[in-house]
Amino acid sequence: MYRYKITFAYDGAGFSGFQIQPHKRTVEQTLKTAVNKIAKNPDPPLHVIGSGRTDAGVHALNQVAHFDMPYLIPDESMRKALNSILPLDILVKKAERVPNNFHARYDTHSKRYRYRVDQGEFVDPFKRLYTAHYKYPLDLAKMQRASQDLLGEHDFTSFVASGSQAQSNVRRIDDVLVRRDEINHEVIFEFEGNGFLYNQVRIMVALLLEIGNGQRPVDDIPRVLAAKDRQAARMTAPATGLYLVRVNYADSPAKNIDDC
Template sequence: MSQRYKVVIEYDGTNFAGFQVQPNQRTVEAVLVDVVNRIAKNPLPAIAVYGSGRTDAGVHAHGQVVHFDLPKPIPAANLRLALNSMFPLDMSVKTVTEVDDNFHARFSTHGKRYRYIVSTTAFVDPFKRNYTGHYKYPLDVNRIRQALPDLTGEHDFTSFVASGSQAKSNVRTIYDIQVTNRPADHEVVFDFYGNGFLYNQVRIMVATLLEIGNGRRAADSLPALLAAKDRELARETAPASGLYLEEVIYPSNLDENR
């Protein structure tokens, strides 16, 4: 009997061409497929690895979730050690859980948390260049805070999706957005919690919120922007380097960790 495993991983996205397998590119999924199949010593066809969703090149994860089935089960603790031992240094395993075959890393998703860290120094901080987005213009965090309620709730986010999205519907629900000013660190941090996010949606929302914080865009302009359903209006996309997939949330009955 094969066993399904839910694995929570983190990675520094700097040197990956994103999550999804692409020919001749170093991707997180390609590393996972390679490592899992070497651990399983599995004959062809190769064991597939399913992620909760893609992350783009340069985007980081503290809590990406994947699942796969091993034809010959391995105890979870041993599997965790094996994965960590074989992973490259810019990936690591946080938890391994044995789950039943109803669990699917992508289709069982209840919600996701993303964090976006903005660095606000005048010039790029050399130690943060790959781990934040840089915004050198003045920011009024209270203006941003005023605008956040307009993005929460269920909306058609067509105005905030990048071309190239293959989603059938652009309707998503954002449960909560927080913005935190960390003046001592010269950082402004955005936390998004929603039932799912479209291609580049978080990065486009952040860029738009930064324009509001800077005063280039009115704090009350978001309802009209959403209503326009025009992906040309919100033109800026914050850089990938500031974005972190923090957590993927599943209904508790599918997830023994919660």
Template sequence: MTQRYKVTIAYDGTNFAGFQKQPQQRTVQSVIEDALNKMNKTDEHIFIVGSGRTDAGVHALAQVIHFDFPHDIPALGMKRGLNSMLPLDLEVKDCEIVDDSFHARFSTHGKRYMYRVSRGEFVNPFKRFYTAHYKYPLDIDKIRAALPDVVGTHDFTSFVAAGSQARDHVRTIYEATVREDHANDEVIFEFYGNGFLYNQVRIMVAALLEIGRGQRPVHDFLRLYEVKNRKECYRTAPASGLYLKEVVYNQPQ
């Protein structure tokens, strides 16, 4: 009997060409589908649906996928089976059997992203794939003063990368925070919103770092919402600092 599984996964994005399947590329989707189709004893091909894509080099602490599987495997068995099949840069953190109405992409209420910036004059060898390095002076108070402008419902056209297929660019950000992790010499951003456009978080972080460095006025986001022009905001912070931290769903399963 076919059952729907909701699976929460973590991955180190360094060696993946992003989430979405692409010919000749090692992607999160292809690696998971390969494992599932080895576990599957029917002729049916298993496809997975993710809450959304992540780019090459972007990490996930808790990405969510769903798929329909034609064998009656308990949730814990599925978790263990998948973990035994998957490579070490991809881990199943949680697995539940859910109602057919659950959809990893369409049922989302919001997503939380974290962005880690490492400080210091030189790149820390242990962080080169797991943070963005930013050596310039930063006034965190300026960034903190800009964050209320990020929160709310805005047209993020100035913050969307070419290649986006989104029809409209209005999104709502519920929370935007920054904190300094002095012990690790990092600055850490978090954004929680109802959805994010292609590269939106990385473009926003690049603009916020420019505000912190004094290269952009503190309340420049208000102007950027008006001008609706990516050329006003053309930098993109590196993929290595970005983590999909949480996907929140509308109703409990």
């Protein structure tokens, strides 16, 4: 068997999330069907292992997965074969042979997420599936200051949705960024870290929005972290604004893949 790593984008609007579920259109199932078609539908079927799940409606610019193929196919041919089968809401940007011990989930070094908040007066029909809409004023400086309190290693119990199966809620955030996109009237959040709990990014964004709008004090994050209580953070920002920007592996520097 030959192991391939693929890097791919998807528009999450048409999928019930990444993970296979019966009778639902999922990214994993769609990829699995394509990979098995290329492999001439072996029995038992081949599996596709993603770097991690994304929820229904969440997008990816550079998600990563691996699978094993019984035939040796040149990288570029593999990429083209997949794109010729996949629907247009998934695009394979890169396919590459990797050592058979590469694992898309276990070898993950860090991940980067982006969150887009549209500040238009109304919900823009063309952005409704690609941003969250928040029309109230936001103090960028406050959110930038507050976001620094998320950096480093913390117990993120206050930022995890019920339903998480994580054994530990300790994660490390290496980079946060809050900026305005003036052209598109958006506020953009980015987070990079060694892993994120279920709904963690969306809960962090919702809390930063409350700080930016003055509903919470700018120094509230240390208190919320210390509480280790989901009730301390309250809201979850909608799935539509969330993008998995990239997945970093020890041997694949981030610069390899275009983030946009």
